[in-house]
Amino acid sequence: xxxxxxxxxxxxxxxxxxxxxxxxxxxxxxxxxxxxxxxxxxxxxxxxxxxxxxxxxxxxxxxxxxxxxxxxxxxxxxxxxxxxxxxxxxxxxxxxxxxxxxxxxxxxxxxxxxxxxxxxxxxxxxxxxxxxxxxxxxxxxxxxxxxxxxxxxxxxxxxxxxxxxxxxxxxxxxxxxxxxxxxxxxxxxxxxxxxxxxxxxxxxxxxxxxxxxxxxxxxxxxxxxxxxxxxxxxxxxxxxxxxxxxxxxxxxxxxxxxxxxxxxxxxxxxxxxxxxxxxxxxxxxxxxxxxxxxxxxxxxxxxxxxxxxxxxxxxxxxxxxxxxxxxxxxxxxxxxxxxxxxxxxxxxxxxxxxxxxxxxxxxxxxxxxxxxxxxxxxxxxxxxxxxxxxxxxxxxxxxxxxxxxxxxxxxxxxxxxxxxxxxxxxxxxxxxxxxxxxxxxxxxxxxxxxxxxxxxxxxxxxxxxxxxxxxxxxxxxxxxxxxxxxxxxxxxxxxxxxxxxxxxxxxxxxxxxxxxxxxxxxxxxx
Amino acid sequence: xxxxxxxxxxxxxxxxxxxxxxxxxxxxxxxxxxxxxxxxxxxxxxxxxxxxxxxxxxxxxxxxxxxxxxxxxxxxxxxxxxxxxxxx
Numbered sequence: 001x002x003x004x005x006x007x008x009x010x011x012x013x014x015x016x017x018x019x020x021x022x023x024x025x026x027x028x029x030x031x032x033x034x035x036x037x038x039x040x041x042x043x044x045x046x047x048x049x050x051x052x053x054x055x056x057x058x059x060x061x062x063x064x065x066x067x068x069x070x071x072x073x074x075x076x077x078x079x080x081x082x083x084x085x086x087x088x089x090x091x092x093x094x095x096x097x098x099x100x101x102x103x104x105x106x107x108x109x110x111x112x113x114x115x116x117x118x119x120x121x122x123x124x125x126x127x128x129x130x131x132x133x134x135x136x137x138x139x140x141x142x143x144x145x146x147x148x149x150x151x152x153x154x155x156x157x158x159x160x161x162x163x164x165x166x167x168x169x170x171x172x173x174x175x176x177x178x179x180x181x182x183x184x185x186x187x188x189x190x191x192x193x194x195x196x197x198x199x200x201x202x203x204x205x206x207x208x209x210x211x212x213x214x215x216x217x218x219x220x221x222x223x224x225x226x227x228x229x230x231x232x233x234x235x236x237x238x239x240x241x242x243x244x245x246x247x248x249x250x251x252x253x254x255x256x257x258x259x260x261x262x263x264x265x266x267x268x269x270x271x272x273x274x275x276x277x278x279x280x281x282x283x284x285x286x287x288x289x290x291x292x293x294x295x296x297x298x299x300x301x302x303x304x305x306x307x308x309x310x311x312x313x314x315x316x317x318x319x320x321x322x323x324x325x326x327x328x329x330x331x332x333x334x335x336x337x338x339x340x341x342x343x344x345x346x347x348x349x350x351x352x353x354x355x356x357x358x359x360x361x362x363x364x365x366x367x368x369x370x371x372x373x374x375x376x377x378x379x380x381x382x383x384x385x386x387x388x389x390x391x392x393x394x395x396x397x398x399x400x401x402x403x404x405x406x407x408x409x410x411x412x413x414x415x416x417x418x419x420x421x422x423x424x425x426x427x428x429x430x431x432x433x434x435x436x437x438x439x440x441x442x443x444x445x446x447x448x449x450x451x452x453x454x455x456x457x458x459x460x461x462x463x464x465x466x467x468x469x470x471x472x473x474x475x476x477x478x479x480x481x482x483x484x485x486x487x488x489x490x491x492x493x494x495x496x497x498x499x500x501x502x503x504x505x506x507x508x509x510x511x512x513x514x515x516x517x518x519x520x521x522x523x524x525x526x
Numbered sequence: 527x528x529x530x531x532x533x534x535x536x537x538x539x540x541x542x543x544x545x546x547x548x549x550x551x552x553x554x555x556x557x558x559x560x561x562x563x564x565x566x567x568x569x570x571x572x573x574x575x576x577x578x579x580x581x582x583x584x585x586x587x588x589x590x591x592x593x594x595x596x597x598x599x600x601x602x603x604x605x606x607x608x609x610x611x612x613x614x
Contacts (some may be wrong), residue, residue: 120592122585123608141585151608158606262574269583276589
């Protein structure tokens with residue numbers, strides 16, 4: 001079986017280097033074993049040869065992305081979960097910072113659109129379609145436009161440098177590993193199956209049930225281990241390289257736009273504070289194994305590396321694989337390490353700018369503007385209501401939600417989602433349903449809010465209302481997969497057999513949905 | 527070394543920088559300067575040259591206090607973040 005694992009590892013290793021979507025994998029290896037990202041080039045990062053290759057936009061790539069977003073083909077797990085907070089004055093301000101930063105990019109620009117989300121997490125994020133998502137938690141904590149520019153510049157850089165390709169590549173690899181494992185399992189099962197005709201009827205039997213079971217067990221375990229290695233070591237190493245690159249390019253852009261680079265350091269310190277302290281539990285275990293893995297990786301010794309990964313992950317399973325992986329991820333992605341590297345880069349390339357002061361005035365003016373204050377307070381009250389509910393304090397939750405429901409953003413999905421939970425917890429079912437009815441603009445809603453209302457319509461045998469909302473979800477979230485099972489149920493309720501068959505057939509394209517569809521409509525595929 | 531307005535007075539070579547942590551005597555947030563006692567002399571330094579503990583730039587709501595669903599578990603998998611999730 002060890003042989004099987006090695007074969008899988010070597011095969012995957014070949015694919016890693018052979019596939020164009022794995023552009024950047026060599027940098028990840030350097031990140032795992034070599035010097036820092038910023039010391040691997042000279043001059044400003046934006047003018048570096050690697051970055052220059054992204055100056056020109058590939059029109060085909062752009063049109064494919066648009067097609068993907070508009071054509072309902074976003075995979076379900078990539079659809080937007082957060083609700084959008086519609087605060088036009090603030091959104092315009094943030095977009096203007098992106099425009100300012102964009103002017104420093106010497107190449108062609110993809111579409112970049114800022115959207116504020118109702119999350120109180122700290123870090124912004126960007127998707128491959130150019131949406132830069134800014135959580136309310138970030139706006140709650142930053143002190144200057146320079147800091148906002150540092151974080152937006154970082155996110156824009158992920159898009160400009162096509163960093164999302166890594167995620168796609170790893171998903172592809174995972175699927176390949178899983179199908180290889182399925183082939184091993186299937187092959188073993190077929191080889192061990194015999195036919196017993198002694199009873200007069202043909203009956204399939206397993207000639208070696210124990211052996212088959214062991215093979216299946218080991219194959220599944222090794223596949224899981226390999227995928228865990230990819231996710232938590234390789235992908236993290238690569239991810240760290242990309243974070244460094246986004247830090248470097250983001251800093252170039254912010255300095256070109258006239259912002260103070262120290263703000264990038266400020267936001268990384270805040271990120272570190274937000275994330276909290278590392279768990280010391282696994283330090284010695286990791287230090288012990290890290291050197292051995294690095295040594296093998298440095299020599300490109302696949303066998304040695306595989307053995308070490310095996311030990312790393314087996315012991316990891318024993319000491320809790322999840323905790324080990326999480327620890328590796330966090331220690332490797334340390335915000336303070338990133339800050340350290342960035343400071344050295346600024347010292348090297350922007351000596352004259354490094355002492356520039358941040359200007360807090362423009363952000364102070366924006367955050368104290370009456371419409372912005374009222375909207376932010378509304379969201380804060382809704383968040384406090386949810387927090388009070390989580391702490392089993394429904395009376396306090398109701399006080400907060402009443403305040404949120406008197407704010408100008410009261411009919412936005414994020415506010416009504418909190419109100420729904422509070423009212424339901426208080427046994428006020430009618431008010432809870434009114435909360436869902438009160439949502440004015442469904443283009444702002446994330447998947448969980450659609451979930452609630454679609455489930456409600458189906459439960460109340462109102463398939464037409466459910467279908468109308470599903471259609472909105474498909475358009476606004478860009479995914480047909482997301483609510484395909486609900487769509488099937490709605491057509492069943494309408495007794496529309498032609499549509500049931502059509503939806504059932506579409507459902508078969510989606511691996512994670514097809515079994516549910518079969519259970520829901522067992523006769524549709526007969 | 528800077529004056530209290532942040533104007534550079536002179537540079538201290540790295541080899542002459544103190545190796546042990548020094549207590550911060552004052553923090554001028556507006557001018558972004560900290561004052562320390564360096565060999566008996568009170569001097570102003572720029573935080574950009576220092577690592578200060580506890581950090582000067584913090585958040586009002588740490589990750590562990592953010593509602594469960596907002597810690598990153600419900601985020602769409604296609605996004606790339608500035609840095610997500612709690613360490614605790």
